[in-house]
Amino acid sequence: MKALITGASSGIGREIARQLSAMGIDVILVARRMTRLQELKEELEGNVQIICMDLRDALSCRMLYERLREEDIDILVNNAGFGVYGAFDETDLDKELAMIDVNVRAVHILTKLFLRDFIARDYGYILNVASIAGYLPGPLMAGYYASKAYVLRLSEAIYGELRRKKSNVHITALCPGPVQTEFNQVANVRFRIKGKKASDVAYQAINGMFGERREVIPGMLMKCARLLTRVTPTRLQLRTSYFIQHRKTKQ
Template structure:
């Protein structure tokens, strides 16, 4: 029986690329996102069975509806990818957009991590990958303050849950993908342009799946970004925030 994977935020970008690569590896899929037509177009091009589950994960009841839809099914891999960003000075950014970001990047991810890890523990194994960001490995991100804060939450939560599972010798794997810039439509939604060259979604997902295979807790695609994140721990906190602020300010497109 083919393995089964669920991908949130599957209508574009990294989520859609996960769908392509996992389907190519023989996984049957459930695609979850708001944009149903985009998911149907993607599913039509995939070689394995692909279910469409339209949902607005900013609403907790929609997260629970997804969990209910998966009852009685074995989920081998869950990709917690739904999320978005925003850029600008904190005094000027839109509060409603920031609260929606918290709903998706933090609350929905937390609900689904909790429910799916519990489910996988009951079923005797499985893998969950939270899609964070290299932003979550840094102390703060002036000019993208809320986004950086949400991704810090993702990294912290994933690291703690992974440590608990490892200490308990659980068959469940939990990891966090922390890419730097990736060439997707994230830029348009976040109202930024990258200050550094981005990697392709294809390269990002290839690195992610390799990291899952090796059960790495933190996965940073690309040797350059991985080295930069490792070296960042040697820099004084204030200096690192100042450098991050300089890079983020260059991204602003308005």
């Protein structure tokens, strides 16, 4: 088998690469930081390819697909993404647009292009990294929460379409809560609860993907949070989300 992993230079993406490689699966690693990719390649055994690419550019996403369409990819992991913290009227527009390009547009393009090939041969797995944030409104991280809601709902809709087709192609949305990664530094926030280890999240994500699950929510606390979103009024969700986000600030 062969897996393509975006955002593979750190965090969940790096751990997924490590664990898939340990399973004997060939991996193609995509990220912006070549040095990190080279370090990871040297660490892994088996067949490892690295591609330094910025997925904020839609053309780059298409070029990535064209470059790899003959590689017979079996697994697509859309992990690349980042967050922006702050009140919506105060955050930098260009940074937010870049976030949307990576979190939403790149996921949409790569999912669509590789999904078509997977359906044509009736085999393949897609793992889209969303977030528990995708189930909630997110004051002070409005764009990030909205982007993860897009990834979650897109993945769920495709899951429904594939089941209707009785397809052997499977798509899973990973919806973690806080994870011990570089996300905090990039978004300029700090979580008040201890994040899960990226390796543990990756392990559950891979098991859920191969288990053909629609969604994977690592950790009992986050599973309980998901259940609460089903019964909690939006007004209360907004207040709770604001309180949680406000406490994250480093300022």
